[in-house]
Amino acid sequence: MKQTEFDQKIKYFHDNMPKQCPILYSMKIIGSKWKIPVMWYLMLNDGQHYNELKRSIGSITNTMLTKSLRELEEDGLLKRVSKGTVPPSVTYHLTNIGKDLVYTMGDLFQWGQEHMKMEKNK
Numbered sequence: 765m766k767q768t769e770f771d772q773k774i775k776y777f778h779d780n781m782p783k784q785c786p787i788l789y790s791m792k793i794i795g796s797k798w799k800i801p802v803m804w805y806l807m808l809n810d811g812q813h814y815n816e817l818k819r820s821i822g823s824i825t826n827t828m829l830t831k832s833l834r835e836l837e838e839d840g841l842l843k844r845v846s847k848g849t850v851p852p853s854v855t856y857h858l859t860n861i862g863k864d865l866v867y868t869m870g871d872l873f874q875w876g877q878e879h880m881k882m883e884k885n886k
Contacts, residue, residue: 798832
């Protein structure tokens, strides 16, 4: 990003700063270590079962996956769909509010990809 573009963004944020910081509000909702990866894998493959998500994410514990899913559901970013069968079949889906984060997640993905390359080339 060029310095002039950066300066314009900062001026915009400064001039439009509400009483409650939107960054702090956002981080309260998605700021735990595992919520963004959960949402990322649901963006890549909507309608995953619990164990599919666990395998996709890798090193997350059952406790943290369950906690993250519950909190994301409470905040309206994902929904839990039960087919009402025995044994239970439950899938997780992003809501429209959760899908609104696709551009932000894409930007995070690209930023991480660029900086991983820079680290690798050091």
